[in-house]
Amino acid sequence: MSFLTDNREGIQHLLMGNEAIARGALEAGVNVASGYPGTPSSEIIETLARVSGERNLYVEWSTNEKVALEVAAAASFAKLRSLCAMKQVGMNVASDFLLHLALCGTRGGMVVVTCDDPGALSSSNEGESRHFARMFEIPLLEPGDFQEAKNMAKWAFELSEEIRNVVIVRSVTRVSHASGNVKLGRLSQTQRHAEFKYDDDALETYEGPAESTPVGHKHTLQQEKIKKVAEIFEESPFNTYHGPEKPELLIITSSVCNLYTKEAINLLGVEERVGLLKLGTTWPLPPKLLKRYLSTTDKIMIVEEVLPFLEENIKILAAEQAKEIGAKTFYGKNDGSIPSVGELNPDLVVLALSKILSTGYMAMPSEYKKRFQDSSFVVVPDRGRTFCPGCPHRASFWSIHNALQMDNRKGFVCGDIGCYAMGRLSCGFNTTKTLHAMGSGTGLASGFGKLAKFGMDQPVLAVCGDSTFFHAVMPALVNAVHHNSNITLVVLDNSGTAMTGFQPHPGLTVNAMGEEAPAIDIAKVCEAMGAVVEIRDPFDLEGTRNTLNRLIEKEEGVKVFILRQGCALSPEKRHAKEYDMRIDEALCLGEDCGCNRLCTRIFQCPGLIWDREKNRAMIDEVLCVGCGVCSSICPAEAIKKEEVA
Amino acid sequence: MVETATDRKLEGTVKTGDRNQFRGQKGLQDLVLDANLCTGCGACIGLCPYFRSYRGKTVALFPCTLMTGRCFDFCPKVEVDLDNLSEKFFGRSYDGNPLGSYQTVMISRADEKVGSAAFQAGGTVSAIIYFALKKGYLDGAVLTDRDGLLPIPRFVTNPEDVFTCVSSKYSAAPTLSALNQGIRDGFTQIGVVATPCQVLSTALMRSNPLDDKAFVDPTGLIIGLFCTWALDFRPFEKFVSDRVDIKNITKVDIPPPPSDMMEIYLRGGQKIEIPLEEIRPLVLEGCSYCADMTAEFSDISVGVLEGQPDMNTLIIRTERGRKIVNEAQKEGYLVISDMPAKNLEHLQSAAGNKKRRAVIKAKQEGILSAKILEKITRRSHVISD
Numbered sequence A: 001m002s003f004l005t006d007n008r009e010g011i012q013h014l015l016m017g018n019e020a021i022a023r024g025a026l027e028a029g030v031n032v033a034s035g036y037p038g039t040p041s042s043e044i045i046e047t048l049a050r051v052s053g054e055r056n057l058y059v060e061w062s063t064n065e066k067v068a069l070e071v072a073a074a075a076s077f078a079k080l081r082s083l084c085a086m087k088q089v090g091m092n093v094a095s096d097f098l099l100h101l102a103l104c105g106t107r108g109g110m111v112v113v114t115c116d117d118p119g120a121l122s123s124s125n126e127g128e129s130r131h132f133a134r135m136f137e138i139p140l141l142e143p144g145d146f147q148e149a150k151n152m153a154k155w156a157f158e159l160s161e162e163i164r165n166v167v168i169v170r171s172v173t174r175v176s177h178a179s180g181n182v183k184l185g186r187l188s189q190t191q192r193h194a195e196f197k198y199d200d201d202a203l204e205t206y207e208g209p210a211e212s213t214p215v216g217h218k219h220t221l222q223q224e225k226i227k228k229v230a231e232i233f234e235e236s237p238f239n240t241y242h243g244p245e246k247p248e249l250l251i252i253t254s255s256v257c258n259l260y261t262k263e264a265i266n267l268l269g270v271e272e273r274v275g276l277l278k279l280g281t282t283w284p285l286p287p288k289l290l291k292r293y294l295s296t297t298d299k300i301m302i303v304e305e306v307l308p309f310l311e312e313n314i315k316i317l318a319a320e321q322a323k324e325i326g327a328k329t330f331y332g333k334n335d336g337s338i339p340s341v342g343e344l345n346p347d348l349v350v351l352a353l354s355k356i357l358s359t360g361y362m363a364m365p366s367e368y369k370k371r372f373q374d375s376s377f378v379v380v381p382d383r384g385r386t387f388c389p390g391c392p393h394r395a396s397f398w399s400i401h402n403a404l405q406m407d408n409r410k411g412f413v414c415g416d417i418g419c420y421a422m423g424r425l426s427c428g429f430n431t432t433k434t435l436h437a438m439g440s441g442t443g444l445a446s447g448f449g450k451l452a453k454f455g456m457d458q459p460v461l462a463v464c465g466d467s468t469f470f471h472a473v474m475p476a477l478v479n480a481v482h483h484n485s486n487i488t489l490v491v492l493d494n495s496g497t498a499m500t501g502f503q504p505h506p507g508l509t510v511n512a513m514g515e516e517a518p519a520i521d522i523a524k525v526c527e528a529m530g531a532v533v534e535i536r537d538p539f540d541l542e543g544t545r546n547t548l549n550r551l552i553e554k555e556e557g558v559k560v561f562i563l564r565q566g567c568a569l570s571p572e573k574r575h576a577k578e579y580d581m582r583i584d585e586a587l588c589l590g591e592d593c594g595c596n597r598l599c600t601r602i603f604q605c606p607g608l609i610w611d612r613e614k615n616r617a618m619i620d621e622v623l624c625v626g627c628g629v630c631s632s633i634c635p636a637e638a639i640k641k642e643e644v645a
Numbered sequence B: 001m002v003e004t005a006t007d008r009k010l011e012g013t014v015k016t017g018d019r020n021q022f023r024g025q026k027g028l029q030d031l032v033l034d035a036n037l038c039t040g041c042g043a044c045i046g047l048c049p050y051f052r053s054y055r056g057k058t059v060a061l062f063p064c065t066l067m068t069g070r071c072f073d074f075c076p077k078v079e080v081d082l083d084n085l086s087e088k089f090f091g092r093s094y095d096g097n098p099l100g101s102y103q104t105v106m107i108s109r110a111d112e113k114v115g116s117a118a119f120q121a122g123g124t125v126s127a128i129i130y131f132a133l134k135k136g137y138l139d140g141a142v143l144t145d146r147d148g149l150l151p152i153p154r155f156v157t158n159p160e161d162v163f164t165c166v167s168s169k170y171s172a173a174p175t176l177s178a179l180n181q182g183i184r185d186g187f188t189q190i191g192v193v194a195t196p197c198q199v200l201s202t203a204l205m206r207s208n209p210l211d212d213k214a215f216v217d218p219t220g221l222i223i224g225l226f227c228t229w230a231l232d233f234r235p236f237e238k239f240v241s242d243r244v245d246i247k248n249i250t251k252v253d254i255p256p257p258p259s260d261m262m263e264i265y266l267r268g269g270q271k272i273e274i275p276l277e278e279i280r281p282l283v284l285e286g287c288s289y290c291a292d293m294t295a296e297f298s299d300i301s302v303g304v305l306e307g308q309p310d311m312n313t314l315i316i317r318t319e320r321g322r323k324i325v326n327e328a329q330k331e332g333y334l335v336i337s338d339m340p341a342k343n344l345e346h347l348q349s350a351a352g353n354k355k356r357r358a359v360i361k362a363k364q365e366g367i368l369s370a371k372i373l374e375k376i377t378r379r380s381h382v383i384s385d
């Protein structure tokens, strides 16, 4: 029985952290869920979408995180329970509305789930969303394991309703994407009726208009709420302590670092010397609870990932109570015990711990590390990151690169967020030269495109995917058109949010719940904005290059070039080879002057391999998906394609 | 791997100390393209996927790692062992004569069998190629058409197509990419109409620098065009399009001195004149180092004739050149007569002046090796400084 519909209390299921969060929301009786895809958060919305019919939910992939938060807030204003999920960068996008929402307050329980990515395993930064809780004065919960992920998600709705404000549940990659046993609770049976009441007084936050003003009044209310939260957190079962009554060292931690720390204590066998205070409620910190534990010893270590969020907040509490609890020695980010960059792991915690406790434990002997690395090099081939075989981005970047080279004015491409962020690597022929936030490529281009006045004569291009186009490119494009910025935007339209797993977006005819939806036509949108629009299939390399050169040469205004070709992994394309490929060895020039391995040295589709013995190129039958593109780059017509019958 | 590095003497337009350069794409990039010496001849284009010509600019799309390659060996701007070439094609070492090695200098024009077309001058070039294609002396010809002002290389096999390519395009043309295409397609008697740098590059290719055992000269006739300079296409196009609608241009001409104008003929018979001093800033940097006005390594070379706009100057250099000219005359395709002594004098002094200017420039910039400098200075009859 699916964990989503299993209503037997106490039954265990092996759940991924994100599934546990979704299950928690179902147990809380969530009605509306919204989000924008982003690793490691996407499975939460996907999971809820699967039962949208059975559980009578409304689930959507919104255009961007700010809109997603607004959609969820609307449900809360109508006294429904709502959840909004995003990755850490999405919090920045949503934060504008979140600041206002926190001031205005919520009605039905409303939870924002943010999944951070310490170590930037699948992000272009390792930004932190915990600080938003303190900055916007709203509660922050951090699950330390999978069971907690479910339980906390459920309880967060209750807390939200109790204080009438939005609650943040913050997960990280290693919680969201790892799995563990989770005991189920019962699914909610409550039916809610949606109504937005606004007739009450403007100062009334429950049945009056939903506004952040008058600010003085609302801000005072909000601060009363957060004080109440601190009280509630004093008693929270999500804060736990293990260890002796008077430990030599007190470790305070949260989130996945709880698991790393437990393992480290165990590895060193210092259970008798070290106390472990694991916090699940990390903003506002419960002062009495902390005072109690800080009093037990004078050595405190704080274990957390990236920035010293806990550390700084604990230090403030310790300073305030210094008279009663005495002076403390803190170990953490500030003294360098714990790195401030990247993910943690048990080994890093062992290293810090053994130094403080002088256990003389060698975290990982360097000899062992070397042996391990050497042996892994033997079995694991040295492969850089690359686009999949048959990926339309490889073809697109090939043509963009060649167009810019031929144009010969040192033109460049502003990159954006998606698989095509790899345009800066050799698989994208090092074509993109900037990479920042969603939509920033077009925004930067809009700015670069106005610098002719100061002598800049380089052609300016931007790329974006179809999903990114809707997310944040549109305002930047409007800006560029309105200010007559001289740029060319290449939309890499692969018909889906490919990088995060093909979630639908507004350009498609289906929504998150699988229902038919009106598609928004990117070309028409751009035309309506006033841009010159061209559309091509990027698999036609020379045609694409030609059109692009022509567009770049236009001296005025915004040109939009839509390159339309489905992702090689898209459900429609999988297992559907268009061509059988083979290499005519007699024609192949290999390393001779006249080719010098263009296909395997430069184009580098993984479907092409170099036969060292024969000195000829070969097709890897297993990897090649038969897109046929490589046959048009071969100078010797040695790569033959034959239509699959 | 192609490791058959030839040991061609490095004493052409190459900086001293460059002997150990990569003699492939990297060398070409460093010594020619980055040094802004490229005249866009097209010799390196179409040999492989790396070099392309786009709107007058030769660019490398991707890096090629080969240590030796045809792109480098065929480029007229990298290094030229003039002695070696002269030995090969004329049986004697290079002597610095302003007109190069030649048999005779005549004047000529197209005869009746050719018909009329918008020839640049007397139509000598078109007449000879037309005749040679028609009679099977050549199986194809490398010519230069245009699209607007942009020169377009053509490989022509149908004699009638010669007429679509008449008249001079004054910006640098990647004409030799069409030669590379013809060779790739298996033609063996190719006629080439080319400017001096293009002719030099063709001579390099014909000297088989990579010692390919299976090499056979794929050309049947090389017609050189006189040339004092060519223009950088992009600024030239901009210059002209600021003044006239490029679509309406029917012909561009630079009549011989004393006229000091570029004439642009427009549809409807209109003509505008642009003083050459306004045009000269658009001349390619690479042209200012070129010491060859008359395409010295051709079979025959053709230019305009002072005082007679419907006639050409015709230099016959080789046996195969002389043979085709004679045949064309005999069969009624070409009219030939003697060159007046005064014109020959003028021609020699013009060619000598170009050599001198190039040598001075090269000296200033330190581009030529000391050895070649000395050779040109010592042997050129005209240079006296």
Ligand SMILES: Cc1cc2nc3c(=O)[nH]c(=O)nc-3n(C[C@H](O)[C@H](O)[C@H](O)COP(=O)(O)OP(=O)(O)OC[C@H]3O[C@@H](n4cnc5c(N)ncnc54)[C@H](O)[C@@H]3O)c2cc1C
Binding pocket: B118, B119, B120, B121, B122, B123, B124, B125, B126, B127, B142, B143, B144, B145, B151, B165, B166, B167, B168, B169, B170, B171, B172, B173, B175, B193, B194, B195, B225, B226, B227, B228, B229, B230, B231, B302, B303, B304, B305, B312
């Ligand atoms: C860039 C350039 C500069 C020149 N400068 C001089 C000069 O200073 N003094 C002088 O006496 N003559 C010069 N000429 C030569 C002259 O303009 C005529 O081409 C020549 O006299 C032949 O005349 P025609 O009537 O026989 O030509 P046509 O019968 O009209 O034939 C012209 C031929 O020139 C070829 N051609 C045209 N443009 C180019 C190009 N850019 N590159 C290669 N081939 C081309 C065409 O393929 C065509 O076959 C120059 C030519 C060019 C292209």
Ligand code: SF4
Binding pocket: A583, A587, A588, A589, A590, A591, A595, A596, A597, A598, A599, A600, A616, A617, A633, A634, A635, A636, A637, A638, A639
């Ligand atoms: S591009 Fe063509 S000629 Fe070159 S190595 Fe590949 S198959 Fe051979």
Ligand code: SF4
Binding pocket: A389, A390, A581, A605, A606, A607, A608, A619, A623, A624, A625, A626, A627, A628, A629, A630, A631
């Ligand atoms: S056809 Fe060529 S480019 Fe396409 S997947 Fe196969 S090897 Fe790669």
Ligand code: SF4
Binding pocket: A592, A593, A594, A595, A596, B024, B025, B047, B048, B049, B050, B051, B064, B065, B066, B068, B069, B070, B071, B072
């Ligand atoms: S001509 Fe030969 S050496 Fe030069 S770039 Fe091409 S393959 Fe490389």
Ligand code: SF4
Binding pocket: B028, B032, B033, B037, B038, B039, B040, B041, B042, B043, B044, B045, B058, B071, B074, B075, B076, B077, B201
């Ligand atoms: S001069 Fe000719 S061969 Fe040399 S780089 Fe330029 S186009 Fe290539």
